[in-house]
Structures are given as structure tokens and as C-alpha cells.
Amino acid sequence: MRTILFDLDGTLADTAPDLHHALHCLQRERGLTPLPFEQVRDQVSHGTSALVTLGFPEAAGAVFDGLRERFIEIYMAHIHRESRLFPGMDEVLEAIESRGMNWGVVTNKPAFLTDPLLRAMGLYDRAATVISGDTTAECKPHPMPMLLACEQSGSSPGQCLYIGDALRDIQAGRAAGMRTLVARYGYIDAAQSPETWGADGFIQHPGEIMDWLPAQAGL
Template identity: 65%
Template sequence: MPSREPLRTVLFDLDGTLADTAPDMHAALVALQREQGVPALPFETVRNQVSNGGAALVRLAFPDAEGDRFETLRLRFLNLYAEHYLCLETRLFPGMETLLQAIENQGLNWGIVTNKPAWLTDPLVRAMDLHQRAVTVISGDTTPQRKPHPMPMLLACEQAACQPAECLYVGDAERDIQAGRAAGTHTLVALYGYIDDAQAAATWGADAAIDHPEQILPWLPAESRVGIASQ
């Protein structure tokens, strides 16, 4: 149910919540596998692991890699992604742009809290032309701790000039909900993101789960609830 506390800020996880980055992450992983002469993993196998970050994707593609070899593959994957695939097919999820406009039109603000490192987050946010709209962008290395620790969430609230109780955080991973709850924000699970049945999102303790960005609208002040079904 929507909060009785007036919301001032909506914060989003990046990969799998605000933006559909899986096609580009998959393309970079396939390029790495081809370089290494191993069969490429299908998109369906990779998609629901994207929110777990580059290391998880490399482990998925190269399960036997360890130590220095694993680290070499991980860095090569990230460099391929940054240099060639960062924002080729990445898009906001359907309905998200109009939701962002609804937030902005109401005089509320929004931002991003991601575990993606800043050297990947910042150019991606700029490429999507969101850098002047987001009131805060917190990356995985912005603070000494990253999600599920509440520190990134608390900094985002500070930069957004809101109290955690005035903030809604939307994410598609358990650590997102853990971080939001620890910081004192309201939390929503984005089921449209990179979640499969094995992740048991219903057990994460979020305030609610949503299947589409339009379902965030009831959490906003009434004046901002514009229809986005056509988006």
C-alpha cells in the first residue's frame, strides 16, 4: 500500500530497474567468450544475472576460472563493455520516462543508487541524457560501503534533501531492499527487472512488488499520477 508519509524523492537501482542494460551486458560477455574461444551463453541465461554485476557474469561464462585468470577476464569484460557496448541497446524500461516526467512535474526529485562503479555509471547516465535530471547518482564506489549497506542510500537522501522516510527506493535485487530498509526508506521490488523464481523476491521484505513502472504512481502525491499506459 502507498505510504501515508509524503514522498519527496524516488530512488532507483540502475541495471534492471531504471534501465534495461542486459542486452549490452550480454553483448560484451559474448564478445569476451568469442575472444576466449568458448560458446556464447544465450541471452535468457544471462539476463537475470545482470544485476549481480560483472564478476557474476564472468563466473557464469567461465565457471572454471580462478585467481589471476578470473581477474583478467573480469577486467577484460568490463573494458569491452565500457569501450564498445555501454549504451548501444540500453533503454529506459517501458513506462519509465513518463514516470520520471510525472515525478518532475510534481516538483519531486529522483535519483540513482547502484553498485555499478562510477567509471561505468557516469558515462552511461550521460549517454542516456539523464545526468542533468537526476538529483543524485550514487555508484558502487561513491561511498566506502555499497549496498546492502545503508550508507549509499543515506548519502542519496542527503543529496536529494529528503529524510529516508520521505524516500521510496525501487530495486530488483535483495540487496536493494536490504539497503533501503536499513536506511529507513520505503522499498519496492521491480519484478520486471532481472529476477527469476529462484530468487524468491517475495521473501525480501519490501513494502510491495511491482510488475511495471506505472505501478509506482500510487506512491506519489495525487497530482503527479498521470496515465502512462500508452508508453
Template identity: 50%
Template sequence: MNQSIQTVLFDLDGTLLDTAPDLGLALNTLLIEHQYQPLPLTTIRPWVSLGTTALIRKGFNLGETEPLDALRQRFLTIYTEHLADQTCLFPGMAEVLATLESKKIQWGVVTNKAARLTDPLMQQLGLAQRSICNISGDTLAQCKPHPAPLLHACQLARSIPEQCIYVGDASRDIEAGQRAGMRTLVALYGYIEDHETPAQWGATGMLNQPLDLLSWVN
């Protein structure tokens, strides 16, 4: 069986895109609306990969059982209005994508972010048509760490898992990739909290910067 890499799949927030500035803006706008002090982006950044609900809970210091439906809906309204104000590819990622494309290696996105956010964001940044697939958290009934979204991406890319790499900045990304039978790489430049131990996630390798990925596909 040919084990050469045909497809590289990326998590979105904290891996392909630096979305923290716009998510931070949405959270701080919400905090100010409720008479809370805004938080520095350095505080918010490591929370981004945890998802909207966890971001709000941490920002407002809410317990796991406290309701936040109204806060969440308002947050999403604010964020939708500022999806791509400051969001951009991580430094070096533009070169990575161009190199993959020049080598005829497909790339795509598998994220737990909802499609109502993923799709317009990819469109606004001019990436939607370049990506072989954009799998969101609500594309299927399952989301990461379940392997189903990654296996669905394989089908769309007409690749087998052994010919794919999945890059992510959260333990659930690595677990999903492992369960799907792919090689996995941790984006150490992403949104990882200080207490996390990515070296113990069991990934195939680590990326200190996006350009490090190229050595895995050569």
C-alpha cells in the first residue's frame, strides 16, 4: 500500500487560522455589556480551542451547570459580525498551503466550529475554494474526538487514512486522528493552555511553527 501523503487536514482555530483576536473581541464586548472588565488577549487566547461554551464560562467565571444560552446567542451574534476582522492564517501557513498545492497534495479543514461560522469565514478569507473539504462540528452527528468527521473528510478527498495527516492543537484533535488511523501532528504554536501536556498526547510529531509541516510531506 502506498503510504505517501496525499491529503493534509487541519483543525481551524489555533491550527490553520489565528482566530483569537476576533473571538477575544466578541468575548470582551459581551463582558463589557454585562459590566465586567475586559480581559487581555493573552488570557483569552489559550481558551479558544475549547469552544464557545467554555470560552464564555471561563470569561464570566461560570460553573459547569450555570445556564448561558442567552450569553451564547449574544456572543455568536457579535462574533458573526466580526468573523474576519483580524483573523488570518498563522505566519508561514500561506507558504505551507501554496507548497502543498504545488506538490498536488490536497488540504482540507475538520473543525468542531459550527458550519454557520466555518463556511463564511473560509469564504471571506478566500480559502473555501482551495480546500478539498470543510467539515464542521455539525456536518455529521458526531464531532471530534470521534473519528467520523476525519473519515468523512477522507472520503471527500478520496484518500485513505494512512495517506492523511491531521494537524491540531487540542488533545481531542490528536485522539480523533489516531482513532481514524491517520498520522497526527500537534500545532504547538496554537491555543494550548499552560497546564496541558501535548507531549503526552501520543501524536506522531510536533510542529513549533506551520513551516515545520513541510518536512512531513517531503
């Protein structure tokens, strides 16, 4: 194993507070009572459209498009208001780097949101690869972005471990030939069954990633 790849929202970083804030502001602008954080958190990994649908279930067509555009506008203005690495993740990244390995991000979040967030968090230049939802012609669960991440990080799929909190993450990693872990601390709602996704393992908090790291690169 030489490369550890992460999904972004709900795996590497806890971005739910800022995405909830954007939806909160949008609902208040439209005269609605904002949804509580607990109701929004587990939907974050499904993207902006899912969040707008959650907050405005009857919106469709041009109305929905306008709401989504405004949601993104609010989110971009506050993209690093509260978002941060999950507790223990900074130590994991340092351990990866200290062992001569590298790490990267493969997310379905579009690059115009991914890149400024990672830069604001001081992570962009540390990552060996950053693949966003619009970097390749296909996004997860297709393996195309995973394979590009391998190429950019200098590792074969068999030398990579991918960690995510959604079914599409595990599907993409497996299709690319990587080992996969489910981040159970991520944005997984009660209706999902991660044990059926076919992952190689599960972690309850970022520190457990340490158990999967070799003593040094290539071992």
C-alpha cells in the first residue's frame, strides 16, 4: 500500500455545518422554518441537489434551479466557516506522510467548490491528487476518477486504499481494484446498510485508519 484516498464530505472533512448553514439561510430567505442540523447532516454526502430537495421538496424545474444556484452562492461565501478535518484526521495524514506514503481526495463535489475548500483548510498542496466530480467524464460510482487518482499519485489500484461514507464510494473503489473502507462516522443515515456494500472494512473514527497503514511505504 502506497496511497490513501479519501472522499471529502463526511470522510476527510466535516463539512456538514457549513452546508447546513447555507440551507438554513436559504430557507429563511424564502420564509420557511429552517430544518435542524440533525435532519440535514446525513444527507450531505448526496450533494447540493439532494440538500435543496430536502429543504424544498416541492420545488421543480426553473424554481429548483434557482434555489440550487442561490444555495451554492451562499455556501461559497461561507465555505470554510466551520468546516474542518474530523478529529484525529490530521494525525492520520501526518502518519501517512511520515511513512513515505501519499494521500489524495476523490470526491463528487465540483472543482469550483472542492479546490477553494481544500486550499482554505491548507490541504490542497499536501495532497498528491485531487479529483473532483467534474475532473473526468464520469464520476463515482464509475471507476474513472479513481483510476486517474492512481495515475496522479503514482500508485497502482492494488497499492491504494479508498475510504468513503457512501455506497458509490465503495462501488467506485472496488470497480477500480482498490481496497475500501466505510467511514461509519460519516454522513450515513439510518436507512442505509453499509454492511451490504462489500467494503474490506469499517472504521468508527479516523484514528482506526492507522491500523491499515504499513510500517513504511510498499510494505
